[in-house]
Amino acid sequence: MNIIEVENLGFDYGQKTILQKVCININKGTFLGIIGPNGAGKTTLLNLLCGLLKPKTGSIQIDSKSIESYHVKELARKIAVVRQEFVPVFDFSVTEIVSMARTPYLGSFAFPTESDRQIIVESLELTDTAQFADRLLGSLSGGERQRVFIARALAQNTPILLLDEPTSFLDMKHQVGIYDLLKNAQFRQYKTIIAVTHDINLAAQYCDEILLLFPDQNYKFGSPKEVLVQEQISKVFGVEVMKGEISEKIFFIPKGNYIKNNK
Amino acid sequence: MPKTLTKKRMIINIIISLVVLLIVINICTVTGTRSISLSNVLKGPGLEPGDNIDYEIFSVRISRVLLGVFVGAALACSGAVLQAILKNPLADPYILGISSGAGLGAVIAMLLPGISLSFLGGLPIAAFAFTGAIITVSLVWSIGYFTGRSQVTSLLLAGVVINAFFSAVIMLMTLIVKTEQLRSTMYWLMGNIPEKQESFLLLSCGTFVILGIIILWRISNNLNIITLGEYESKGLGIDTEKTKIVAFSFAAFITAIAVSLSGLIGFVGLIVPHAIRLIFGPDHRQLIPLSAIYGGIFLVISDTIARTAFGQEQLPVGVITAVIGGPFFLILLARYTRKVSLMK
Known part of the structure; x- marks a missing residue:
């Protein structure tokens, strides 16, 4: 479908x-x-x-x-959207940010109900962010913050x-x-x-x-x-690439001008 | 579940703050250069004017105190809202030209023959200032709206430019006014809560301010999300344009009311929302009502100091808000910022 x-x-x-x-x-x-x-x-x-x-x-x-x-x-x-992580202007905590995901399901004040809370907690656990649920978003590293935004997207259900x-x-x-x-x-x-x-x-x-x-x-x-x-990737990106394959998965490495050609 | 704002906690905080407000209103009403006894006041106005001086002083004071509450509440609440929609913690209610527009309106009114601060309870000046504020704000909004996609930056720029331009015009006009008018113009520009108002004016302004605050409170969860940016808020199902227009117009409306009644009182709109954020957190569902309540408290206390500190001589309240607000805010900043950094 x-x-x-x-x-x-x-x-x-x-x-x-x-x-x-x-x-x-x-x-x-x-x-x-x-x-x-x-x-x-x-x-x-x-x-x-x-x-x-x-x-x-x-x-x-x-x-x-x-x-x-x-x-x-x-x-x-x-649809939930995750963009590149950022630090919000005001000091919101991780839970506050993730709780915002429930807004589309709630009335104007959007206080979460018991079932909303459950979804929020689940999303925090799934993304391994529950450990810093009470911390401010600005105090986390970039990777941790990105996980928080993914937790929010998951909580949007x-x-x-x-x-x-x-x-x-x-x-x-x-x-x-x-x-x-x-x-x-x-x-x-x-x-x-x-x-x-x-x-x-x-x-x-x-x-x-x-x-x-x-x-x-x-x-x-x-x-x-x-x-x-390979040829298509080279053409589209305008750079020569080397192709490799490990257990049926393909990977590419871009080739720069200074790489030695061992023939 | 980790801590976040719950409905219960929000309601408890609001009720406690309202009780504090009532206590402050009581204390500030009985405080003054002449002490009054509440039991005398309760006897009523008496048959003729002058029968019960205590009652008369009380009714003058209470109307001034209530006006202080409304003005402070309007300024602080509108400051919190503008900081949110402009995503700028340095925004205050005056940033988009409301102050200079109202100022210009008021100065024009004072230049007209026969109009002084006390004429008709200040009603003509208030009307001019209100009109000036609304015209300027619409001007800034339209410039910001029609120039470019990044509306926040163009709004702020338009506000700054129009503020600067109108301030220059105000200065020019104060140069040509007569000396006795100059003093009252300066008083107005520094922010001053007048002694006497028509009670119908007080009542209607109070009603409008409270209604405005309630409407802003109702969109407070949207404001939370709008501080994350336009893309984020649309992704979370917020009608961003509508929220911004409602927020902007009601913030401008209550600020215009406040300014037209009391002139340009600085600091309240910038500092009170920040103080509340430091103590209670950034959630606008709580920030907006609490900013309104503590804005009222802060302004009433400042005004009580302004009218009592130097005996009969009254100071413009704008001077007091800056003098006590500044250090008070720095203390808060030092205390709570440290707490936050320890939490990290």
């Missing part, structure tokens, strides 16, 4: 066309990675998928209903989870930690997960499908095996 149907989607910022005639169907429970060079429109696509931007042409259907016909609160019960470069400033251990966490949510809660990422290798390891955006508004959509072809 398709949870997201993108048809003929186009978007431009005035003169500059970003996306053109994008048609993709995303199955419920899929882990999709969106990759591509800078400026190819990854984040724009993500913003279109969460309703922040309106399509210039074409349409996006969420659960067989046009995204534009959703009320903002209704959409927040379908939506069938779809969108992430914009969730691991860009994290060390290897935390990168893997975040992707394991997402995979876990995909299996246990049958969530559809869409992550924009620069990390082709993590995408190859974790994603069921890959959307590769070209700089010229072309794109390629399919399984990692189909999309992650």
Whole structure:
């Protein structure tokens, strides 16, 4: 069953066309990675998928209903978004931030009920953030903060989870930690997960499908095996890459000018 | 479940604060250069004016104290709201040009022949100041709205530029006023809670301020989320545009009321919300009502000092709020910041 149907989607910022005639169907429970060079429109696509931007042409259907016909609160019960972590202006604690996820389900003062509290606690535990639940967000490290924002997205309890470069400033251990966490949510809660990422290798390891955006508004959509072809990656990113394979998982290493060629 | 604000805790804190407010109102009403006895006051006004001096003094004082509560509550509450929607802890109710607009309106009124601070209980000056404030704020909002996508920055810039421009015009105008008008103009610009108001003015302003605060309180959870940024708040199902417009217009409205009645009282709108945040945390569901209550308390105490400290000579309350507010806030900052850093 398709949870997201993108048809003929186009978007431009005035003169500059970003996306053109994008048609993709995303199955419920899929882990999709969106990759591509800078400026190819990854984040724009993500913003279109969460309703922040309106399509210039074409349409996006969420659960067989046009995204534009959703009320903002209704959409927040379908889609949760995780952007790059940041420190809020005011000193909110971890629990306060995660509790905000329940807003789309509650009245104007949004005090959580017993069942809301349960979901909040579960999300804290699932992301291993319960240990600093009472601490201020500003006092955590970047990786810890990113986990808090993922906890908030989980507490939002939506069938779809969108992430914009969730691991860009994290060390290897935390990168893997975040992707394991997402995979876990995909299996246990049958969530559809869409992550924009620069990390082709993590995408190859974790994603069921890959959307590769070209700089010229072309794109390629399919399984990692189909999309992650060496020549294609070289061409799209404009850099020579070396390909490797370990237990059926592909990885790429970019090749710089100063690397020695041992023939 | 780790600690967060619960409904119960919020209600308890609000009730305790309201009790403190009542006590402060009582103490400040009986305090003054002339002491009055409550038992005399309870005897009522008497048959003719002058029959019961205590009652008359009491009724003058209580109306001044109540006006202080409304003005302080409006300024502090509006400060908290503007800090949230501008995502800027340095914002105060005057940042978007309300002060200079009201100031300009008031100074124009005072230049008109026959209008003084006491004329018709200050009603014409209040009306001019209110109009000036509302016009300026709409101007700043439209400039901010129609220039560029990053609305917060353009709003702040528009506010700063218009404030600077109008302040220059105000200075120019004070240069051409007569000496006896100059003193009352300066008094107004420094912030002063007047002695006598028409009771209908007090009543209607009080009602509007309280209604405004209740409306702002109702959107307080949205304000919590808006401080995280526009993208985040839309993702959490908040109608960001609507919340911002409601927040901005009601904050501007209650500030305009406060300013038109009492001139430019500084510090309350900046410092009270920060003090509440340091003590009770940043949750706006509690921050907004508590800022309003403690804003009222802070201003009434300051005004009581302003009218009693130097005997018959009264000081503008704006001077007192700055003189006691500044050090008090620094003490709070030192105490609570340390607590937070130890928690880390």
